[in-house]
Amino acid sequence: MRCHADTDTVDFVIVGTGAGGGTLAARLAEQGFSVVALDAGPFFRPLLDFASDETAQNQLFWTDKRVSSGTNPIKMGGNNSGKAVGGSTVHFAMVSLRFRPEWFKSRSILGYGADWPLDWAEMWHYYSMAEQALAIAGPIHYPWGPKRPRYPYRAHELNAAAKLLARGCEALGYRWSETPLATVSAPRGKSPPCVYRGFCRFGCSTNAKQSALTVWIPRALKAGAEIRDLAMAGRIDVDHQGCATGVHYVREGQWRFQNARNVIVCGYAIETPRLLLNSETACFPDGLANSSGLVGRYLMTQANQAAWGRMEDEVRWYKGPPSLALTEHWNYEDRGKDFFGGYCWMGQGPLPIEWVSVQTSARGLWGPALRTEMMDYNHQIGVKMVGEMLPNEDNRVTLDDDTDQYGLPIPRITYEWSENDKRLINHALNQMTMSLAAIGATRIFPQDDDTNHLAGTARMGFNRETSVVNSDCRSWDIPNLWICDGSVFPTTGGVNPALTIQALALRTADRIKHLAARREL
Amino acid sequence: MTKDADNRSAAPPISGGAIPEASNIARAPSRPATDRVYERSAHDLHAAAGLIALSVLLDSAVEHYRGSYHNKAMFTPLVTATITLTATAHGLRAPAGLGHAGRRGIFVLAVATGAVGTGFHVYDILAKPGGISWQNLFYAAPLGAPSALIVSGLAGFLAEHIRATPPDESARVFGHSVSRSAALGSALALVGTSAEAALLHFRGAFQNPAMFFPVTLPPVAAGLLGFAGLRPAVGAYPVTQACLTATAAIGLAGTGFHAYGVARAMGGWRNWHQNLLDGPPIPTPPSFAALALAGRAALRLLAHDASRAGHTPARAVPP
Numbered sequence A: 001m002r003c004h005a006d007t008d009t010v011d012f013v014i015v016g017t018g019a020g021g022g023t024l025a026a027r028l029a030e031q032g033f034s035v036v037a038l039d040a041g042p043f044f045r046p047l048l049d050f051a052s053d054e055t056a057q058n059q060l061f062w063t064d065k066r067v068s069s070g071t072n073p074i075k076m077g078g079n080n081s082g083k084a085v086g087g088s089t090v091h092f093a094m095v096s097l098r099f100r101p102e103w104f105k106s107r108s109i110l111g112y113g114a115d116w117p118l119d120w121a122e123m124w125h126y127y128s129m130a131e132q133a134l135a136i137a138g139p140i141h142y143p144w145g146p147k148r149p150r151y152p153y154r155a156h157e158l159n160a161a162a163k164l165l166a167r168g169c170e171a172l173g174y175r176w177s178e179t180p181l182a183t184v185s186a187p188r189g190k191s192p193p194c195v196y197r198g199f200c201r202f203g204c205s206t207n208a209k210q211s212a213l214t215v216w217i218p219r220a221l222k223a224g225a226e227i228r229d230l231a232m233a234g235r236i237d238v239d240h241q242g243c244a245t246g247v248h249y250v251r252e253g254q255w256r257f258q259n260a261r262n263v264i265v266c267g268y269a270i271e272t273p274r275l276l277l278n279s280e281t282a283c284f285p286d287g288l289a290n291s292s293g294l295v296g297r298y299l300m301t302q303a304n305q306a307a308w309g310r311m312e313d314e315v316r317w318y319k320g321p322p323s324l325a326l327t328e329h330w331n332y333e334d335r336g337k338d339f340f341g342g343y344c345w346m347g348q349g350p351l352p353i354e355w356v357s358v359q360t361s362a363r364g365l366w367g368p369a370l371r372t373e374m375m376d377y378n379h380q381i382g383v384k385m386v387g388e389m390l391p392n393e394d395n396r397v398t399l400d401d402d403t404d405q406y407g408l409p410i411p412r413i414t415y416e417w418s419e420n421d422k423r424l425i426n427h428a429l430n431q432m433t434m435s436l437a438a439i440g441a442t443r444i445f446p447q448d449d450d451t452n453h454l455a456g457t458a459r460m461g462f463n464r465e466t467s468v469v470n471s472d473c474r475s476w477d478i479p480n481l482w483i484c485d486g487s488v489f490p491t492t493g494g495v496n497p498a499l500t501i502q503a504l505a506l507r508t509a510d511r512i513k514h515l516a517a518r519r520e521l
Numbered sequence B: 001m002t003k004d005a006d007n008r009s010a011a012p013p014i015s016g017g018a019i020p021e022a023s024n025i026a027r028a029p030s031r032p033a034t035d036r037v038y039e040r041s042a043h044d045l046h047a048a049a050g051l052i053a054l055s056v057l058l059d060s061a062v063e064h065y066r067g068s069y070h071n072k073a074m075f076t077p078l079v080t081a082t083i084t085l086t087a088t089a090h091g092l093r094a095p096a097g098l099g100h101a102g103r104r105g106i107f108v109l110a111v112a113t114g115a116v117g118t119g120f121h122v123y124d125i126l127a128k129p130g131g132i133s134w135q136n137l138f139y140a141a142p143l144g145a146p147s148a149l150i151v152s153g154l155a156g157f158l159a160e161h162i163r164a165t166p167p168d169e170s171a172r173v174f175g176h177s178v179s180r181s182a183a184l185g186s187a188l189a190l191v192g193t194s195a196e197a198a199l200l201h202f203r204g205a206f207q208n209p210a211m212f213f214p215v216t217l218p219p220v221a222a223g224l225l226g227f228a229g230l231r232p233a234v235g236a237y238p239v240t241q242a243c244l245t246a247t248a249a250i251g252l253a254g255t256g257f258h259a260y261g262v263a264r265a266m267g268g269w270r271n272w273h274q275n276l277l278d279g280p281p282i283p284t285p286p287s288f289a290a291l292a293l294a295g296r297a298a299l300r301l302l303a304h305d306a307s308r309a310g311h312t313p314a315r316a317v318p319p
């Protein structure tokens, strides 16, 4: 690995190496820029470091101190944030979906949320690039949305849970599909094909998963980027002309400063605004890039409610990646809805400890009742939604008085579901329950409190008054400060976000190249 | 083509050497020459039938083990393939006439088992959600696999016919010439096998460029072979022959490639007990070699037909 001294002024220092940061590190280095990418988490070697143990793999999650408040506080941790080189993609579920094109203009076309300053057709191009890079294994024909090129790898074999999802959809008259997944169904480079052991959300120990850690980081290293792990950025410095000069970070107990011509923040929807807010100066008393006052605002999570049931036959839902099949019916069907937005639902395969926590939290089971219920583990079946929650200014990340292990003020997260969100969730719970009933599942129960992916808090937009960054992910206020991760989403759509983040990062890298060529960096 | 037959007899083609007995050039083949051609062709067809049966035996043993033999009928191909294999071994060694009827019965049984198996596999696909879909074509019971048993049975059946044909008669099956039936049958089987390789290599995203070999060259060989079977017979088929030889080579090399595929799965050969089940099937590529062998037998018979008809000498026949 090429290494830089802190005193070297590198072209780009990137904070965070997940879906956004990892992709940018690779693409910018490949374009010839000097790049140092910092990540607060360790650089894991999955073949050596990953245990087949749910508890041990908590090492992947961001479990630093955070305050979660509001009417519907978001449960933080493994279900929404990672801390590792590769970011949350190290333990993400690999579902790689494209936005419905209309969502890029949901305000003007669908009447809710906000428009993105991007054209869907252009994004379609970058989605294809991302899918190729990640060797997505997907169906030959994806039933929803405009035509897309063939996925580079074939879809995986459906497990029993996925086949049951398909039967449920067929019973309701909805289309279903194999889920496009970022895990290979045939060998690829050093990745062996998936072995269907279902540990995906606890880190894939075979490297079949095509995460930022296995795809972008190796590319970044090859192109000469430096990946500095266990390096927590605490503050971005800005000179008196209002330009970023580099990043203060702590590594091995020491605060250091990396000089850079450009800073790109890719810490995801909680840590990105936190870093910007923690970097306030006399010139920027409300934090960096925050003249609009919107840094930290419009936080969105996605509804992740589920319906669970029991089948007479054994299902063994833990086999294989959890979400092998899905339906996007309610993302593309606008009729018959009493809410804005969309949702999809997909197959599930929680591992035992996760399943215990569903039983204890959603049903309050304990003791012998819990034990009896767990005996049925191999017969359980379930579907889980990924639902669009609407952007709301008051759902936000602010700084708390408390500090973390680095002495940095911790984030306070405030969240409340809107009436629209609740209607969407109810609709989905009804539909999912019906789909389970239709295949003869018994003892069906809803899990109505779960949320997962995050977005917002540094939204992109058309002008400096109503957004934090422009369509190039460049902050309106500080020309050499960029933000490129899930936090720039103006709306979150009804699909998992990682592919969109990576497509966005690919576009941003191209835009940076273009701007550099025109000396506009 | 027949115009230069005489030139050819003056300068014998080089496609694979000559049958010793036939090396004295004659307009009509002698009895021993016919004997020899029939014997060699029957031998090769038996060998082809045996090789395919072996491939079916090993492949279905592994694949049905993978399916936990959850249906007792899943043992059937193992039993039938074993019997077929035994019959071909017997056919290869036994003196003409001995055990002929019994072996013929066994080959018919193989065809029937293959047909029933295909029915089962079609049902398996239709019963799955999605029905006839890529997902099920890729992962449900493979459509092409049981038909390998049909091919094995047919090859054995033809071999028996040829063996039972007196040298002074032309070998015919159900009123059709055996040479043409063998040529067209082998061509069809090659196309089918290639189609199955295409399906499964497509499933594997053609991730290794070598995966294109079995879906490009064998169809060409099949095309030439089919063409030869439909056209009036001629004395030699050097190009078809070469393509069949290359097809056989691909089949054998395929085993090596599949072994490499197993090595690329998680744990490689150290984890053979899982990767042999989940990796690319090692027993299947040699089917190409078997079919090439059958194709060569067909060419030999066709060339012999031509020489009988007095067009060309019988010597331009590969050993």
Ligand SMILES: Cc1cc2nc3c(=O)[nH]c(=O)nc-3n(C[C@H](O)[C@H](O)[C@H](O)COP(=O)(O)OP(=O)(O)OC[C@H]3O[C@@H](n4cnc5c(N)ncnc54)[C@H](O)[C@@H]3O)c2cc1C
Residues within 6 Å of the ligand: A015, A016, A017, A018, A019, A020, A021, A038, A039, A040, A041, A078, A079, A080, A081, A082, A083, A084, A085, A086, A087, A088, A089, A091, A092, A093, A094, A095, A096, A097, A201, A231, A232, A233, A234, A266, A267, A268, A269, A271, A272, A275, A453, A454, A484, A485, A486, A487, A496, A497, A498, A499, A501
């Ligand atoms: C369990 C789980 C399953 C998921 N499944 C899917 C899925 O199937 N499909 C999908 O599309 N999405 C999925 N996601 C969501 C997806 O992983 C994230 O949306 C995506 O990774 C976010 O990308 P990002 O670049 O914004 O942030 P991340 O990928 O989270 O990367 C942020 C990185 O920044 C680092 N960082 C943050 N702050 C600092 C700092 N101050 N200094 C140094 N480093 C810092 C963090 O350590 C982290 O590594 C899942 C997420 C989880 C948690």
Ligand code: SF4
Residues within 6 Å of the ligand: A183, A193, A194, A195, A196, A197, A198, A199, A200, A201, A203, A204, A205, A206, A207, A208, A209, A320, A321
């Ligand atoms: S099921 Fe596949 S992708 Fe998931 S952890 Fe196992 S090998 Fe990796």
